[in-house]
Amino acid sequence: MLLRAASLVDTCAIASSLAGLARVGDIIVLAGEMGAGKTAFAQGFGKALGVTEPITSPTFTLVHSYPCGPKLTLHHADIYRLDSTGDVDQLALPELAEFGGIVLVEWGDVVATGFGDHLEVRLSRDEVGDGAGGADGDDDFGLDEARLIELQATGRSWSGRWDRVAYGLEGYRC
Amino acid sequence: MLILGIESATQQVGVSIGGHEGVIATFEVARGRRHAEILAPAIQFVCRQADIELTDLGCIAVDVGPGLFTGMRVGLAAAKALAQALKIPMIGISSLDLLAFPCRHTDRVVVPVIDARKGEVFWAMYRQVPGGVQQVGAPTVGPIDDLVADLLARSQDALCVGDGADRYRDEILDGFHCEISGPVHPSPAALVQLAHSRALREEWVRPGEIEPIYLRAPDAQINWATRESRP
Numbered sequence: 001m002l003l004r005a006a007s008l009v010d011t012c013a014i015a016s017s018l019a020g021l022a023r024v025g026d027i028i029v030l031a032g033e034m035g036a037g038k039t040a041f042a043q044g045f046g047k048a049l050g051v052t053e054p055i056t057s058p059t060f061t062l063v064h065s066y067p068c069g070p071k072l073t074l075h076h077a078d079i080y081r082l083d084s085t086g087d088v089d090q091l092a093l094p095e096l097a098e099f100g101g102i103v104l105v106e107w108g109d110v111v112a113t114g115f116g117d118h119l120e121v122r123l124s125r126d127e128v129g130d131g132a133g134g135a136d137g138d139d140d141f142g143l144d145e146a147r148l149i150e151l152q153a154t155g156r157s158w159s160g161r162w163d164r165v166a167y168g169l170e171g172y173r174c
Numbered sequence: 175m176l177i178l179g180i181e182s183a184t185q186q187v188g189v190s191i192g193g194h195e196g197v198i199a200t201f202e203v204a205r206g207r208r209h210a211e212i213l214a215p216a217i218q219f220v221c222r223q224a225d226i227e228l229t230d231l232g233c234i235a236v237d238v239g240p241g242l243f244t245g246m247r248v249g250l251a252a253a254k255a256l257a258q259a260l261k262i263p264m265i266g267i268s269s270l271d272l273l274a275f276p277c278r279h280t281d282r283v284v285v286p287v288i289d290a291r292k293g294e295v296f297w298a299m300y301r302q303v304p305g306g307v308q309q310v311g312a313p314t315v316g317p318i319d320d321l322v323a324d325l326l327a328r329s330q331d332a333l334c335v336g337d338g339a340d341r342y343r344d345e346i347l348d349g350f351h352c353e354i355s356g357p358v359h360p361s362p363a364a365l366v367q368l369a370h371s372r373a374l375r376e377e378w379v380r381p382g383e384i385e386p387i388y389l390r391a392p393d394a395q396i397n398w399a400t401r402e403s404r405p
Contacts (some may be wrong), residue, residue: 020364079396084394084395085393085395086394088390090388092242092243094291094292095243096293099207099244111396116291118294
C-alpha cells in the first residue's frame with residue numbers, strides 16, 4: 001500500500017492511525033534513508049499510544065522503552081550501529097514484543113527475515129510531488145517535505161487488519 | 175556445601191537451595207514473564223524461609239539455556255554477580271538437561287523440547303543410565319518438522335517434555351506417535367541436584383567462564399554495503 005504524506009503532520013497522522021491498530025506482539029520495521037522520517041514516524045506512533053516523554057532516536061543505546069500503561073510497553077530500536085545478525089538476535093526484539101510490547105525497529109529491513117510476522121513501513125522522499133530542493137544528498141532533506149510511505153505486511157498477523165488499515169489511511173493513498 | 179540454583183531460561187523463574195541433604199527450598203513462578211522483577215526478591219525469600227544467609231552459600235548454579243534470551247540474561251547476570259561478590263564458583267547446566275533429569279526413571283528416550291519461537295524448537299535426546307540420564311542426541315534448533323524427522327529416524331519409544339512439546343503437541347503427534355507429558359519448565363530443584371553431583375567432583379568454573387547456550391542460526395555479517403547512505 002503506497003501512501004503520500006504531504007508534510008510532517010501527515011507522517012505523524014499516518015503513524016498515529018497505524019498505532020491505533022497495533023497490538024501487543026507487533027514488530028514494525030521502519031525502513032528508509034537517513035532523514036527519511038523514521039524517527040518522526042516513531043514519534044507520531046508513540047504519541048498516539050500515550051507516550052508523553054520525548055521520543056529520540058536510540059542510535060547509540062540500541063533500544064529505548066516507553067511504558068504505555070500497565071500491560072503495554074513501546075520499544076523503539078535502531079540497529080544501524082550493529083554489524084552482525086548475531087548482535088541483532090541478542091537484542092531479542094521478538095521476545096520484547098511477545099512480552100507485552102510493540103517494537104519499532106529502525107533499519108530493521110536488513111535483517112527482517114529474523115522477525116517473523118511484521119509490518120514494514122518504508123519511508124522515502126517524494127521526488128515528484130515535491131519540486132523544491134535538489135536531489136543531491138540527504139543534507140537537503142527538509143524535515144517538513146513530502147514523503148512517500150509504503151506499507152507491506154509479512155505473515156498473517158497484519159492481513160486480518162488490512163481492511164481497517166486501508167480504511168484509516170484512505171485519504172493518503174496514492 | 176549449599177548450592178543456590180537460578181533458573182530463568184523459559185517463561186518460568188525459579189530459585190532453589192540445596193546441598194548434601196537434598197533440596198531444601200524452592201520457589202517457582204511460571205506466569206507473568208517478569209524475570210527481572212521476580213528473581214532478586216525470590217532469592218531473598220528462599221534464603222529467608224530456609225534460614226540461610228547468602229554468605230553460607232558455597233556455589234551458584236545457573237541454567238545456561240537454550241531458551242529465552244531475555245530470561246537467560248537476567249538469570250546469568252544475577253548468578254554471576256552473586257558468585258563474584260561472594261567469591262564462590264559456579265556451575266552452568268543446560269535447560270535441556272534439567273528437563274530430562276526428572277524423567278530419569280523411564281526406559282524410553284527422553285526428548286526435552288523447548289519453544290524457540292517463530293515456529294522453531296530446541297531439542298536433544300537422552301536415555302536412562304544408572305543415577306541419571308545421558309545425552310544421546312546433540313542439542314539442535316529447528317522447525318517442528320525437523321524434530322519429527324529426528325524422532326522418526328530413531329523410531330524408539332519416546333517421551334517428549336517441555337514447553338515446546340506442550341505448545342506443538344498436535345504437530346508432533348501428527349508426525350510421530352509418542353507420549354507428551356512430564357515437566358513443562360526446567361526446574362531449579364533439578365538444577366541444584368545436578369549441580370550437587372558436579373560440585374562433589376569439583377567440576378565448577380569461575381563466573382567469567384560461564385557462557386549462555388544460544389544455539390541459534392549462525393552469525394552473519396549484515397550487508398550494510400547495500401545501503402548507500404551508510405557512511
